[in-house]
Amino acid sequence: MSAAAPDYAQEIQRSAREILARTASTEGLLERLRAEDVSRGAWDAAAQAGWFRLLSGEAAGGLGAGPAELAALFREIGRHLAAGPWVDTVVAAGLLRDHADLGPDTALIGYLPEPGAVVEFAAVADVLVVRGPDSIGLARGALAMPLKSFDLAGRPAQVDLTGATVEAVVEGAEAERVAVAIARLARVARSGELAGLAAAALDMSVRYAGERVQFDRPIGAFQAVQHRIAEMAVTRTAVDSALAAIVTLAASEGTDAEQAALYEYAAGEARTVVLSALQVHGGIGFSAEHPLHAYIKRVLRLQAVAGEGEPLLDLGGRLLAG
Amino acid sequence: MAATAVKPLADRLDELRDWLARETPRDLPYDLDARFPRLVEWQRKLYDAGWLGYGWPAEFGGNGGGPTDKVILSVELARAAAPVPAGTIGLEVIGPTLTRFGTDAQRRRFLPPMLRGDEIWSQGFSEPEAGSDLASLRTRAEKVEGGYIVSGRKTWTSWGQFARWCGVLARTDPDVPKHKGISLLMVDMESEGAQTFPLVQMTGDAEFTETLFERVFVPDENVVGQPGDGWNLALDILAHERGPLVVRRQVEIAVGFEGIVENARRLVAAGVLADDARLRERVGRAWAQLRMLEAYAAGLMGHLVHGDLGPEASIGKRLVTEVEQAVFELGFDILGASRGLAEDAVPGMNADKWTRDYLYSRAASIYGGAAEIQRGIIAQRVLGLPRA
Ligand SMILES: Cc1cc2nc3c(=O)[nH]c(=O)nc-3n(C[C@H](O)[C@H](O)[C@H](O)COP(=O)(O)OP(=O)(O)OC[C@H]3O[C@@H](n4cnc5c(N)ncnc54)[C@H](O)[C@@H]3O)c2cc1C
Numbered sequence: 001m002s003a004a005a006p007d008y009a010q011e012i013q014r015s016a017r018e019i020l021a022r023t024a025s026t027e028g029l030l031e032r033l034r035a036e037d038v039s040r041g042a043w044d045a046a047a048q049a050g051w052f053r054l055l056s057g058e059a060a061g062g063l064g065a066g067p068a069e070l071a072a073l074f075r076e077i078g079r080h081l082a083a084g085p086w087v088d089t090v091v092a093a094g095l096l097r098d099h100a101d102l103g104p105d106t107a108l109i110g111y112l113p114e115p116g117a118v119v120e121f122a123a124v125a126d127v128l129v130v131r132g133p134d135s136i137g138l139a140r141g142a143l144a145m146p147l148k149s150f151d152l153a154g155r156p157a158q159v160d161l162t163g164a165t166v167e168a169v170v171e172g173a174e175a176e177r178v179a180v181a182i183a184r185l186a187r188v189a190r191s192g193e194l195a196g197l198a199a200a201a202l203d204m205s206v207r208y209a210g211e212r213v214q215f216d217r218p219i220g221a222f223q224a225v226q227h228r229i230a231e232m233a234v235t236r237t238a239v240d241s242a243l244a245a246i247v248t249l250a251a252s253e254g255t256d257a258e259q260a261a262l263y264e265y266a267a268g269e270a271r272t273v274v275l276s277a278l279q280v281h282g283g284i285g286f287s288a289e290h291p292l293h294a295y296i297k298r299v300l301r302l303q304a305v306a307g308e309g310e311p312l313l314d315l316g317g318r319l320l321a322g
Numbered sequence: 323m324a325a326t327a328v329k330p331l332a333d334r335l336d337e338l339r340d341w342l343a344r345e346t347p348r349d350l351p352y353d354l355d356a357r358f359p360r361l362v363e364w365q366r367k368l369y370d371a372g373w374l375g376y377g378w379p380a381e382f383g384g385n386g387g388g389p390t391d392k393v394i395l396s397v398e399l400a401r402a403a404a405p406v407p408a409g410t411i412g413l414e415v416i417g418p419t420l421t422r423f424g425t426d427a428q429r430r431r432f433l434p435p436m437l438r439g440d441e442i443w444s445q446g447f448s449e450p451e452a453g454s455d456l457a458s459l460r461t462r463a464e465k466v467e468g469g470y471i472v473s474g475r476k477t478w479t480s481w482g483q484f485a486r487w488c489g490v491l492a493r494t495d496p497d498v499p500k501h502k503g504i505s506l507l508m509v510d511m512e513s514e515g516a517q518t519f520p521l522v523q524m525t526g527d528a529e530f531t532e533t534l535f536e537r538v539f540v541p542d543e544n545v546v547g548q549p550g551d552g553w554n555l556a557l558d559i560l561a562h563e564r565g566p567l568v569v570r571r572q573v574e575i576a577v578g579f580e581g582i583v584e585n586a587r588r589l590v591a592a593g594v595l596a597d598d599a600r601l602r603e604r605v606g607r608a609w610a611q612l613r614m615l616e617a618y619a620a621g622l623m624g625h626l627v628h629g630d631l632g633p634e635a636s637i638g639k640r641l642v643t644e645v646e647q648a649v650f651e652l653g654f655d656i657l658g659a660s661r662g663l664a665e666d667a668v669p670g671m672n673a674d675k676w677t678r679d680y681l682y683s684r685a686a687s688i689y690g691g692a693a694e695i696q697r698g699i700i701a702q703r704v705l706g707l708p709r710a
Contacts, residue, residue, distance in 0.1 A: 206705050206706070206707065209707060210706075210707065210708065217708075218708055220701075220707040220708055221707070221708040221709065221710050222710070223698070223710055225707075226697065226698065226701035226702070226707050226710075227694065227697040227698075227701065229701055229705060229707065230640075230696075230697035230698070230700035230701040230704075230705070231640075231697065233637060233700050233704060233705060234637050234640040234641055234644070234700070237618065237637050237641060238611075238614050238618075238641060241614045241615065241617040241618035241621070241641075242610070242613070242614040242617070244617035244618075244620070244621065245613045245614055245616065245617040248617065258613070261606055261609065261610050262610050262613060262614070264610075265607065265610035265611070265614065266614075310603070311606070312603055312606035312607050312610060313599055313602045313603045313606055314602075314606070315605075315606040315609060315610075316601070316602035316603055316604065316605035316606030316607070316609070317597075317602040317606075319583050319605050319606070319609060320583065320586055320587060320590065320597055320601070320602060320605055322587060
């Protein structure tokens with residue numbers, strides 16, 4: 001899939017971290033998320049840095065990167081809780097730019113994988129890409145109805161295609177191939193985001209446990225708290241390692257069921273980490289004025305997105321069937 | 323004798339796999355006393371065929387090769403469901419320490435017979451009163467002319483009854499802070515005053531011993547490193563054994579999981595296990611945990627090339643323990659009404675083996691530093707939380 005050198009992923013990570021620290025700082029996170037649907041500063045910087053052509057082929061002016069680079073990028077997006085239709089724009093649009101003109105790099109893209117699916121940021125998207133029975137196309141005149149959500153970093157909407165026209169840009173077997181690639185790479189991206197969120201929650205907890213004083217000492221000096229945070233580090237490592245496995249599977253054929261199962265597993269582990277972070281933070285973590293709940297709710301939403309079917313259960317059934 | 327200047331093991335994987343497929347003993351008796359001599363034979367065979375010397379210095383009986391060669395071999399053994407060689411504690415714990423910290427004379431004396439399996443080693447660290455708090459150990463080594471007189475009691479010494487040599491942590495200086503007065507001594511278990519008493523584990527096997535030292539003389543040349551280095555050597559040993567352990571154990575657990583899924587099919591077919599959502603979910607989850615661990619181990623291999631993992635190794639130890647315990651718990655639970663039986667109600671279900679494996683998995687959060695101790699290391703030394 002990618003001929004990129006292994007340290008290309010590290011380079012992407014470094015540059016993403018630098019760009020996001022500047023444009024989507026976690027200082028004032030809640031104000032940022034309340035003030036704008038899409039973290040605009042980060043979005044424009046991302047367009048400039050070529051993130052939206054990360055997966056595009058060289059003919060489309062892309063970087064031709066693969067799943068490892070994608071994972072590295074989304075880890076940072078998760079860590080900074082940058083809001084925007086990142087997955088659909090980087091993955092779906094990134095792959096489709098090889099086939100169609102989707103407008104300027106700064107365009108916000110939504111991708112509807114099947115009728116009735118919830119699409120993040122569909123209501124503000126410049127372009128809506130739709131997977132039809134035998135094609136992938138661009139929809140005009142679709143109606144996006146925003147759904148209220150607890151998640152501060154996503155803007156889910158339901159899409160009504162009645163009365164919309166869809167102009168196919170890829171058809172037949174090629175459409176199928178692209179749709180499969182989108183699904184796999186979207187899972188890589190979301191897993192990366194989960195890993196970044198878990199890492200951020202761990203860091204916040206370590207910091208808070210060193211600062212918060214009760215019974216005349218930092219709470220991080222209490223063994224019960226230390227052990228909880230140590231297990232968070234272990235579970236965070238499990239999320240990272242599951243991400244690595246998901247990246248590997250993205251490049252091999254016929255492994256969708258396995259990849260989906262690993263995503264469900266990773267999301268469950270990430271959830272454990274952010275909920276432990278809540279326990280470490282006590283009452284302040286439960287207060288809306290503290291940013292932790294934004295991380296928790298994002299993880300819960302990302303876990304829900306994997307909720308199509310029950311991948312772990314299905315995979316277990318396959319293994320038992322032999 | 324092992325050949326020298328051979329190709330890297332990574333380039334001979336096909337050859338190794340073929341060899342293992344042919345030569346792996348499949349009929350080992352379960353009884354430990356009958357089994358042990360066969361494991362010694364097995365080690366000798368591995369050595370003579372030139373496999374076991376990988377990763378060991380050529381001038382001391384090895385084949386040379388890189389730091390990951392040993393891990394590759396142990397992974398291939400696990401993958402082939404081959405038994406671990408009899409001298410595994412020497413190979414995984416004491417040998418690497420001698421390679422790094424021993425004198426040339428010590429390496430020349432001890433490494434070749436250790437590799438061949440002619441001399442088996444054990445690790446005498448824990449004592450009845452010093453487990454997690456190892457540094458409070460009481461075994462004394464008094465300085466005398468030409469050596470030390472060792473007196474004390476060690477316990478839970480794995481394979482102690484078969485060992486010719488024991489790597490013993492003993493207090494050589496009672497007058498300095500407790501971490502500073504400890505030394506690592508190589509004790510000849512054929513010496514006057516050294517004795518072992520097998521201890522039966524909850525699995526029913528007598529896999530470890532009480533190890534008693536009554537005024538045992540140990541010559542100066544059998545001290546590893548400097549007197550007083552014992553604590554640092556022990557930490558180094560524990561940190562170094564964790565990485566390779568994770569990589570090998572991960573494969574062993576995966577092989578165990580395949581056996582569990584196969585057994586589940588057998589039990590479903592026999593009508594004693596329901597192929598329901600609960601079972602499927604657990605099987606799927608165990609599979610995902612193993613894939614996660616496999617990816618973790620692949621990353622670890624990169625670090626092992628550079629040697630030390632440091633306190634991060636405790637994260638790996640926690641991960642592998644969690645997965646091991648989940649997988650073997652599944653292997654046990656599917657036995658249903660036969661859980662805990664040592665005989666089979668359904669032919670081939672192997673209730674005895676799966677019960678033992680389950681029980682043994684529970685030791686994983688005790689040996690090599692209990693889970694709570696690992697958590698303390700992660701919290702304080704990886705994450706930098708304040709000491710209590
Ligand atoms: C199968 C097996 C093989 C072994 N093989 C060997 C061997 O070959 N050589 C050898 O030297 N030893 C061996 N051991 C011993 C092993 O290293 C010790 O059992 C281990 O270090 C724990 O010590 P302990 O059993 O004394 O438990 P303890 O230290 O008494 O601990 C009991 C419980 O208290 C907890 N605890 C202790 N201190 C703290 C603390 N500060 N904070 C929180 N919790 C704490 C522990 O985590 C544990 O849950 C083996 C043990 C087993 C089970």
